[in-house]
Amino acid sequence: MPMKKIKELFIKYKEIIMYLIFGVATTGVNWVVYSLLMKAVLVHAPGSDDVKMTVSNVIAWIAAVIFAFITNKLWVFESKSWVPKVAAREFVSFVVSRLATGVIEWFGPLLLFKIGLDQDLCGRTGKSKRKIGNAYKKRVLRRSFFVGFRIARRSRLW
Numbered sequence: 503m504p505m506k507k508i509k510e511l512f513i514k515y516k517e518i519i520m521y522l523i524f525g526v527a528t529t530g531v532n533w534v535v536y537s538l539l540m541k542a543v544l545v546h547a548p549g550s551d552d553v554k555m556t557v558s559n560v561i562a563w564i565a566a567v568i569f570a571f572i573t574n575k576l577w578v579f580e581s582k583s584w585v586p587k588v589a590a591r592e593f594v595s596f597v598v599s600r601l602a603t604g605v606i607e608w609f610g611p612l613l614l615f616k617i618g619l620d621q622d623l624c625g626r627t628g629k630s631k632r633k634i635g636n637a638y639k640k641r642v643l644r645r646s647f648f649v650g651f652r653i654a655r656r657s658r659l660w
Contacts, residue, residue, distance in 0.1 A: 517578060524573040531569045536562035552612050563607050571596045 512519065539558035547554060571593055575581045583589065 520578040521574070524570065524578055527573065528566050528570040532562045532566035535565045552616065556608060556612055559608050559611060563604050567597060567600050567604070570600075 536558050539561060540554065544554040544558060574596075575592065581592070
C-alpha cells in the first residue's frame with residue numbers, strides 16, 4: 503500500500519485510531535496504578551484484602567479517568583482550551599459518563615474475589631469489563647460528552 507494511501511486512511515480515521523491508542527494507554531495506566539498500590543503501597547497496610555482491592559481500584563480508576571480526559575481532550579478530539587469554566591464543564595461531563603463503568607470497576611472485582619477468584623485476576627477482569635462497557639457506551643452514545651467540543655469549536659468559543 504503506498505504511503506499516500508496510508509496517510510489518507512490515517513487522516514480519515516484519525517479520531518478512531520487515536521481513541522483506540524489512548525484507550526489502550528488508559529488501561530495501562532489503570533493496571534500500573536492498581537498493581538503498584540496492591541503490591542507496593544498497600545501490601546503492609548492494615549485492613550482486609552477486599553478493602554485494599556477496592557481502595558486500589560478506586561484510586562486506579564481516578565488516575566485512568568484523569569489520563570483519559572487529558573489525552574482525549576488534546577489528541578483525540580483536539581480540544582485545546584483550558585478556560586476554567588469550559589474545562590470544568592467538560593471534565594464533569596466526562597466523569598459522569600464514566601461513572602457507570604466505574605462502579606463495575608470498583609465493585610466487580612470485589613464480588614469476583616469474594617466468590618474465590620485470584621486477586622490479580624479479579625482486578626484485571628474488572629478492568630476488561632470496564633473497557634467493554636466503555637466501548638459499548640461509546641457506540642451507543644456516540645461520544646455525547648464531546649459533542650460540546652465540536653459545537654464550541656464551530657462557534658469559535660475555543
